[in-house]
Amino acid sequence: MNPGPVILEAVRLTKKIGKREVVKDVSFSVRAGEVFGFLGPNGAGKTTTIRMLTGLVRPSGGRVTVCGFDIRRDFLKAVRQIGCLIEYPEMYPYLTGWENLEHFQRMTPGIPKSRVGEVAEMTGLADRIHDRVSTYSLGMRQRLGIAQSLLGRPKILILDEPANGLDPFGMQEMRTFIRRLAAEEGVGVLISSHLLNEIQLVADRVAILSDGKIIHSGTVGELLARKEKVRWRISPLETGKRILKEEGVDLYEEDGFLIASHRPEKAHLFNEKLVKNGAQVFQIETKLPTLEDLFMELTGGTSR
């Protein structure tokens, strides 16, 4: 993928609430056409950071630029390029979907009325758009939220925990939609979540936030490689354990599986040896690290 121009840039963002620094010196950038994952447990400062990006919260230090416009000094021009959906899909439940979209369309100069129908179509809401939002399911509200964020043809889409409350099917759909937006329309997408597997499936690059600081950033592949493990199902278990240990592999037992820390490429060598020694191997698979594992490692805690 060819990297597009930087669309959103955060430089040394800091936010103090009272004496507590909830965001410390956070810098990153999002390019056109890429999906940038913003990962961290609840309370890590993701939400506060996102609110600084969208101009809702005034940073105590640092700056945010969107397409070259500073969010504080050039708020109108900067925010014009942003489409956002922050936390829950909040809409006016007593209005219809259409009225909600029109409401926001009226607030943005230069969006024609026809755009309302377009975004409804894009998000697959067209046949329910004239019903009241209070009759919508959570998934439909989520789509309406996305439709709303697309009204102004944004260059950058900011989605805060978009998968909250979505069923697996809805999440799958959302991922496809986001990838398509990035690939076909060159939109930069910033997506925050506390779930690693969700980010891993959709993002190109990722930053991990813990306690207000970015503790790691890089491509998703890189990140996962750090802590990849292999899960073995072997009978008898004891034989498997002995042989893998002889090979110098770190391992532990979990639910009748052996979890071994070695590069997946070496699995076939170990497999050969196991089979030769009379062990039956039923299953070998790479096990992706959990966010907790990564945190443990990244923050220097001891991992199993």
Add this chain to the structure above:
Amino acid sequence: MIPLVHNEMLKMIRKRRFTAIAWIIAALTLLFSYAEKKELDTLYERLGSDDWRTALQTKIVDAQNRLNSPSLPAKTKKNLRLLIRQQQYYLERDINPHALGAPGFMRLLLDDSIHLFIPLLVVVVASDLVASEAGSGTLKLLLTRPVKRWKVLAGKYIALLLSVSFILLLMGVLSCLLSGFFFGFGGWQNPVLTGFRPAGEDLDVSNVHLLPLWRYLLFQFGFAWFAGTAVGSMTLMFSVLFKSTPLVIGIMVAFLTSGATLSNMVSSWPSAKYLFMINLQLANYLNGRMPPVEGMTLSFSLAVLALWAAAALAVSFMIFTKKDIY
């Protein structure tokens, strides 16, 4: 600006606030009309005649008798004396002060609703202007549009002014139509005396003049609009400060009802006249009742209300444009 006001009005209408208000006004008008009708019937029955002069004379005598009761508080006595003087004045000029038709009833209704009932209706629409959006989170969507924050709030304020006007329109139309069934629709040209001014124990009549009833009503609606707007501005401030609509309503109801109570208590606490809620009783200046604190005048009350409203607006805009939205 127009699209913003359009949005706010749309939300208010779709929340059915005005529908609720219309029902409240209708119910109250019917209730009061019926009560007033009963009272008049009883009065005329007791007198055995339906001549208003006899009725007024009887009322004056009744009041004089009450005045002789030693247990009456000084303030009530004063008001009673003023009332007797007014009624005598009407009698001397051969003007029926209670000629009841729909407009006459509206006059009575408005006299009693400018300081509490209409402000409460305003609170119903103004309390959740900002608080509900902050509570439900839609405020975040509103403030991430390419619109300056002060404009968003200004849009809401203009919508509030329109709503106050619309509430008064509802009040006028509904109370006129519904009371008309009881009392008929005539009497717009009936003369009303206004300009009585309490002066110590007595009544200053040097400024008294005749107004046709419809003009008197216009004055009343004007005062009601002013009071409603002032209350709306205060409500907007609390709505900006707090996320919970019930809390805002609670504060404002406490404010308004305390005003109604305090007005009867503060005659010996002169600096109370600078309080917001004491000055809402603008009807006093039309019908010549005692103001809560001696020496308060119409222009004084209007100025105090305007100052409080301006201060509340200043605070609202300052906080709304600065605060962090979480």
